[in-house]
Each structure stands twice: as C-alpha cells, then as structure tokens.
Amino acid sequence: MVRILITGGAGFVGSSLAKLYRRDNPQAEIVVFDNLKRRGAELNLPAFKEQRITFCHGDIRNPSDLNDLPGNFDMFIEASAEPSVHAGTEGSPHYLLDTNLVGTLNCLEFARKHVGQMTFLSTSRVYSIADMRAIAFSPTPTRLTPDKNQGIRGLSAAGITEDFETRNPRSLYGASKLASELIAQEYAATYGTQIIINRCGVLAGAGQFGKVDQGVFTLWVAHHYFGLPLTYMGFGGEGKQVRDLLHPEDLYRLLQSQAEQQQHPSGQVFNVGGGNEISTSLYELTQHCQSATDRSVPIGQVKETRAVDIPYYVSDNHKATQTFGWKPQITVPEIVQGIYSWIRDNEKDLAPLFT
Numbered sequence: 001m002v003r004i005l006i007t008g009g010a011g012f013v014g015s016s017l018a019k020l021y022r023r024d025n026p027q028a029e030i031v032v033f034d035n036l037k038r039r040g041a042e043l044n045l046p047a048f049k050e051q052r053i054t055f056c057h058g059d060i061r062n063p064s065d066l067n068d069l070p071g072n073f074d075m076f077i078e079a080s081a082e083p084s085v086h087a088g089t090e091g092s093p094h095y096l097l098d099t100n101l102v103g104t105l106n107c108l109e110f111a112r113k114h115v116g117q118m119t120f121l122s123t124s125r126v127y128s129i130a131d132m133r134a135i136a137f138s139p140t141p142t143r144l145t146p147d148k149n150q151g152i153r154g155l156s157a158a159g160i161t162e163d164f165e166t167r168n169p170r171s172l173y174g175a176s177k178l179a180s181e182l183i184a185q186e187y188a189a190t191y192g193t194q195i196i197i198n199r200c201g202v203l204a205g206a207g208q209f210g211k212v213d214q215g216v217f218t219l220w221v222a223h224h225y226f227g228l229p230l231t232y233m234g235f236g237g238e239g240k241q242v243r244d245l246l247h248p249e250d251l252y253r254l255l256q257s258q259a260e261q262q263q264h265p266s267g268q269v270f271n272v273g274g275g276n277e278i279s280t281s282l283y284e285l286t287q288h289c290q291s292a293t294d295r296s297v298p299i300g301q302v303k304e305t306r307a308v309d310i311p312y313y314v315s316d317n318h319k320a321t322q323t324f325g326w327k328p329q330i331t332v333p334e335i336v337q338g339i340y341s342w343i344r345d346n347e348k349d350l351a352p353l354f355t
Contacts, residue, residue: 002028005073005115007060007107008080010034010041012208012215013121015048016248017077017255022051031069034080035059040209040353060103066110075259076115078107081177085125085308088172100176101183108187117194118184119255124201124273124313126178127160128168132310143281144240144311158276159244159314162199162269171308181269188267195266196258201244201273201315203251204335206342209353217245217285221339222354224289229298232282234309237301239282244274244314247330247338257324264323273315273328280332288333292340 004021008014009032018032031054036042048055058065060080080103087096104120111118135155137144146155154164166178181197188195208218223230232239254272280288290296320326343350 002075003071003073004028004030004075004077005033005069006031006077006079007033007066008078010036010044010048010055011038011079011081011083012205013203013248013251014077014079015041015044016205016207017079017252018053019047019051020249020252022053030054031056031073033058033060033066033069038209043349044207060106061098063106063109066106069110069114072114074115076107076111076118077255078104078111078118078120080107081121081123082173083123085171085173086306089308093172096172097176100173101179104180105183108184108193112187112191112193119196119198119258120180120184122177122181122197122199122269123174124160124199124271124315125174126166126170126181126199127154127174127313128165128170129174129308129310130168131165132160132312135312137311139238139240142240142283143242144235145242146312156316156318158318159273159316160271161316162271162319173308185267193266194262197267197269198251198254198272198320199269199315200251201246201271201313203248204245204339205247205249205330206338207248208339209350217243217280217335218339219354220282220285221289221292221336222343222350224286224293224295224297225340225343226351226355227295227297228355229300230286231300231302233302234305235311237303239286239299241310242279242281242312242314244276244279245332245335246273246278246315246328247335250274250328250330253329254320254324254326257326261324268323270320270323271315271317272320273313273317274332275315275317275328278328278331279314285332285336288336289340291333292336
C-alpha cells in the first residue's frame with residue numbers, strides 16, 4: 001500500500017493535493033501534518049475524516065512531532081510554510097525563519113531517514129525584488145507588459161526563467177525559501193535523497209482562505225461576493241500589476257508526472273505557474289469577478305508601493321514542460337468561477353472568515 005505524507009497538509013495547497021491523491025488512489029494511506037495556525041485550516045478536518053485522510057496535529061519546527069509520525073513513507077510533499085511575503089517586516093522574523101528554514105531542515109532529516117525523497121514546494125518570491133522592478137514595462141489599458149529585447153538574464157518572452165537574479169534582496173520570506181532550496185540541494189548531493197524543487201507562482205482556487213498578504217485572488221472574489229470594498233495598492237494604484245495563477249489540479253498533474261519520471265538529476269529547480277496564458281492583472285481580475293458574481297464593489301487606490309511588492313511575475317515553464325511534458329490547463333475565468341461556486345456553496349461557514 002502506498003503511503004503519502006503532506007506537511008502543511010491542512011493548508012490550501014496541502015489539503016487540495018491530499019484530496020486529489022485520495023480521489024485517484026482509493027487504497028493509499030494519506031497522512032497530512034499541520035499545526036493549524038492559519039485561520040480556516042480547521043475547516044478541512046471534517047473532509048479529511050470523511051475521505052479517510054489521516055490528520056496529525058504537529059509542527060515542523062519540532063523534530064519530535066515529525067518523528068512521532070508512524071512508519072516510513074513512499075512519497076513526501078513539503079507544502080508547509082509561513083506564506084506571507086510581508087512576514088517579519090514589521091516585527092520579529094523568528095516564526096517565519098523557524099518555520100520556513102528550520103522547519104525545512106527538520107523535514108529534510110525526516111525525508112532522509114524515513115522516505116528517501118521529498119518534493120519541496122518553493123516560491124517565485126526567491127527572485128530579487130529590485131531586479132524585478134528594474135524590468136521595463138509598457139502599460140496597456142489593463143496590465144503591465146514587459147518590453148521586448150531587454151537583455152535581462154532570466155527574462156524571456158514567456159516570463160521569468162530559473163536563471164533570473166536571486167542574489168539581491170528578495171524579502172525575508174523569499175530568503176527563507178531560497179535558503180531552504182540550497183539546503184535541499186545539499187541533501188540531494190550529500191545523502192542521495194531524491195529532491196525536486198518546484199518554484200510555484202501564485203496558487204489559487206476553491207478552498208483558499210485569502211488575505212491581503214497571501215491569497216489575494218481568492219480575497220478579490222470573496223469581496224465581490226459579499227459586497228465588500230477593495231483597494232488597488234501600489235504601482236500608481238491602477239491595478240495593472242500582473243501575476244500568473246496555478247490551480248492545485250494543475251500542480252497535482254505535475255507532481256504525478258514528476259513521480260513517474262525519476263531519471264532526472266536530483267536537486268533540480270523548476271519554475272511552475274500558469275504562464276502567460278493563465279495570468280491576470282488585478283484590473284483584469286476585477287472584470288472576471290464582476291462576471292462571475294454579477295456584482296461591482298468600490299475599489300480605492302493607494303499609489304505608493306510597499307517595500308516587498310513587485311509589478312510582475314509570470315512563470316516561464318519551459319524547463320518543466322520539456323522535462324515532464326506538463327502544461328497548466330485551468331484558466332483564470334475557470335479559477336474565479338470555482339472560487340465563486342465554493343463561496344456560494346459554503347457561505348455560512350466562510351462569511352466569518354471573509355467579512
């Protein structure tokens with residue numbers, strides 16, 4: 001019987017993956033491990049019980065919690081994180097670094113002893129903020145579009161490649177994930193642990209408890225649904241900053257392909273996101289939300305840009321596509337519609353979280 005472990009398993013990404021693995025592997029033993037710190041994560045527990053997904057309450061910061069997990073596993077997905085790019089910017093960074101750096105080390109040790117492999121979900125935020133802001137853009141009526149032929153290493157017509165600058169400051173959050181990537185690669189080289197590192201763009205879809213600092217696309221749909229005001233923040237307050245979106249189902253398809261193809265060298269990094277085809281500005285997202293909810297809400301403007309905000313990130317998925325034959329499929333309108341339907345169908349439980 002296949003045994004699958006997902007740390008951060010009660011969060012949006014972890015819980016989505018756990019349910020997808022259960023859908024396609026009815027006989028597998030699926031264990032999710034989470035400290036339930038993020039509000040809303042506890043709402044996943046009844047679904048876990050119903051779907052025979054084992055929940056273990058614990059914290060990756062504590063090695064003893066991980067060591068209490070029963071037995072060895074065949075697959076390990078490390079999806080835990082303090083996910084806010086603003087974490088630590090206005091206070092102590094200890095929880096951020098303990099979770100995203102020390103916690104990753106503890107997970108790598110568990111993987112070395114009890115699994116032999118680990119898929120590490122990293123972030124596009126490892127790329128340097130100043131270098132991202134140095135990209136020249138031509139504004140269109142709805143979004144910022146990078147100028148062609150700028151000669152910037154790691155900037156292609158398809159977006160940002162794995163070669164984009166990471167050496168300059170990239171936020172405490174980004175630094176913690178980049179440091180974790182480096183340690184993971186050392187585990188691959190030193191101990192032979194099979195490691196895959198996926199630098200994810202923005203993950204979005206039903207089941208995400210969105211906030212301004214993380215999960216803003218779900219928050220945008222929720223505010224339209226409940227009739228709450230929003231704000232375009234930074235870069236002139238026009239909402240033209242751009243991100244690509246990745247639905248958990250598309251990430252799941254990639255993980256399946258990666259598990260089936262073990263011949264690639266361990267420790268490799270892959271940019272993983274929606275790409276140009278599945279990208280949106282906040283301005284364009286507003287239009288999608290209006291179509292899905294049949295409602296408009298007041299949107300304010302804050303022209304000043306916060307220190308860790310970036311104007312653009314779109315994943316160049318070429319390496320993942322070439323290696324695994326993978327391309328994302330679920331579009332922005334489909335993601336928005338899925339979030340809307342989830343909120344509508346669970347309005348009573350979700351209203352306290354979003355309002």
